[in-house]
Amino acid sequence: MDYKQLAKTYETPLYIYDFNQIKKRYLELKNSFAGRKSLVCYAVKANSNLSLLKLLANLGSGFDCVSFNEVRRAILAGADRYKIIYSGVGKQDSEIKDAINANILMINVESSAELDRIEEIAKSLDKIARISIRVNPNIDPKTHPYISTGLNENKFGVNINEAKKMYIKAKNSQFLNPIGIHFHIGSQLIDIMPVHEAAQIVSNLMRELKALEIDIKFFDIGGGVGIRYKDEKNVDLYEYAQGILSALKGQDETIVCEPGRFIVGESGVLLTKVLYEKVNNDKRFVVVDGAMNDLLRPSLYGAYHEIEALADGLNLSKCDIVGPICESGDFLGKDRDMPELKSGDLLVVKCAGAYGFGMASNYNSRCKAAEVAIEDGKARLIRKREKFEDLVANEIEFIGE
Numbered sequence: 001m002d003y004k005q006l007a008k009t010y011e012t013p014l015y016i017y018d019f020n021q022i023k024k025r026y027l028e029l030k031n032s033f034a035g036r037k038s039l040v041c042y043a044v045k046a047n048s049n050l051s052l053l054k055l056l057a058n059l060g061s062g063f064d065c066v067s068f069n070e071v072r073r074a075i076l077a078g079a080d081r082y083k084i085i086y087s088g089v090g091k092q093d094s095e096i097k098d099a100i101n102a103n104i105l106m107i108n109v110e111s112s113a114e115l116d117r118i119e120e121i122a123k124s125l126d127k128i129a130r131i132s133i134r135v136n137p138n139i140d141p142k143t144h145p146y147i148s149t150g151l152n153e154n155k156f157g158v159n160i161n162e163a164k165k166m167y168i169k170a171k172n173s174q175f176l177n178p179i180g181i182h183f184h185i186g187s188q189l190i191d192i193m194p195v196h197e198a199a200q201i202v203s204n205l206m207r208e209l210k211a212l213e214i215d216i217k218f219f220d221i222g223g224g225v226g227i228r229y230k231d232e233k234n235v236d237l238y239e240y241a242q243g244i245l246s247a248l249k250g251q252d253e254t255i256v257c258e259p260g261r262f263i264v265g266e267s268g269v270l271l272t273k274v275l276y277e278k279v280n281n282d283k284r285f286v287v288v289d290g291a292m293n294d295l296l297r298p299s300l301y302g303a304y305h306e307i308e309a310l311a312d313g314l315n316l317s318k319c320d321i322v323g324p325i326c327e328s329g330d331f332l333g334k335d336r337d338m339p340e341l342k343s344g345d346l347l348v349v350k351c352a353g354a355y356g357f358g359m360a361s362n363y364n365s366r367c368k369a370a371e372v373a374i375e376d377g378k379a380r381l382i383r384k385r386e387k388f389e390d391l392v393a394n395e396i397e398f399i400g401e
C-alpha cells in the first residue's frame with residue numbers, strides 16, 4: 001500500500017481499511033459453521049462506518065447493535081431487518097419502541113426489569129416483541145478486566161436461575177416471544193476454551209427451556225474472538241466452531257455469532273505523521289499528529305499496537321510515541337525502537353480497524369480523522385475529515401452570527 005501517496009491525498013491522521021481483508025475474514029468465519037444454520041451478526045460498535053457496514057450487508061451479514069442508532073446505521077447500510085439484533089445493558093424506552101416497530105430479529109434482554117419494560121411497551125404498541133435473554137454463565141474469559149463481561153461481578157446479563165424465571169414469564173406473556181438465548185463473555189479472547197465452557201452451560205439451559213416448551217430458535221454465542229496485536233496466537237476457527245457444535249450435543253438451533261474485532265481489527269491502520277522529536281532528561285519522545293482522541297485503546301487499556309516507521313533512518317533507539325493532547329496518558333506506544341525520525345515521516349499504527357475510529361472523540365477540539373477504504377487496489381474516501389465548523393455546529397447560540 002502506498003501510504004505516502006495516501007497521506008498526500010487525504011492528509012493525516014488517517015484511518016485506512018483493507019476491505020478485501022474484511023470480506024475474507026467474514027467469509028472465513030461464516031464458512032467455519034458451514035453445514036449448519038448460522039448467522040454472523042457483525043458487532044457494529046467495533047467500527048460503524050456505513051461503507052464498511054454496506055460491504056458486510058452485501059455479503060449477507062447480520063448486525064449486532066448496542067443502541068438504536070446503530071440499528072439505524074445497519075438499516076441505512078442495507079441490512080436485512082430480520083438479521084439485526086439489538087443488545088445493550090441500558091436501553092431507553094424510545095429505543096425499545098423503535099426497535100419493536102423496526103421489526104428486527106430480536107431484542108437482547110439484559111435484566112428482569114428490562115423484560116417488564118419491553119412487555120409494557122410492546123403492549124402499548126399492540127405488538128409482539130421477539131426477545132433473547134443474555135445469560136451470564138459466570139466464566140472467567142482470561143482477558144483484560146475492562147473487556148471481560150461474563151462473570152457474576154459484571155454488569156452484563158442475568159444468572160441462570162433468573163434467566164429461567166424470565167423465560168417462563170416471557171412464554172406466558174401475550175406480548176413477548178422468546179426466540180433466542182445469548183451469552184458474550186468478553187473480548188480479545190485468544191484461549192477459546194472459556195467460550196466452549198460457557199456454550200455448554202448455556203446449551204444445557206436451552207435444553208431445559210425447550211423441555212418447558214419455550215421454543216428457542218437462536219443460540220447466540222456472542223463475539224470476542226481475539227486477533228494478533230503482538231505475538232498472540234491465532235484463534236483456530238475450526239476448533240472454535242467445533243467446540244460450539246459439540247456443546248450443543250445435537251441441538252440444531254441456528255448458531256448466531258457477533259464478531260467485531262475479528263472482522264475488522266487487523267484490516268485497519270492509523271496513519272500518522274511525525275511532528276518532531278524531543279528529548280526530556282534523556283527520555284526520547286516522538287510527537288506525532290495522531291493522538292488518544294483518534295485511537296484511545298493505548299490510553300484506555302494500555303493496549304499494544306505495533307507501530308512501523310516508514311523511514312530508513314539508522315540508529316534505532318527507544319522512545320515513546322505521543323500525541324499533542326494535554327494528558328500524560330496521551331500515547332500511542334511506549335518504549336519502542338525507532339530510527340531517527342524527522343518532521344513529516346510517517347508512522348503506521350497497526351491493527352487499528354476495531355475500536356479505533358469508533359472510540360474517537362473531539363477532545364482538545366481536535367477534528368476526527370478521515371477514513372479511507374482500499375478495495376481491489378483502489379482507494380476511496382469513506383468519511384471526510386472533520387472541520388472546525390463541524391465541531392461547533394451544535395452550539396446554537398453562536399450559529400449564524
Ligand SMILES: *Cc1c(COP(=O)(O)O)cnc(C)c1O
Binds near residue numbers: 064224225
Ligand atoms: C462488544 C460485543 C461484541 C463484539 O465483541 P468483539 O470482541 O469485538 O468480537 C459482541 N457482542 C456483544 C454483546 C458485545 O457487547
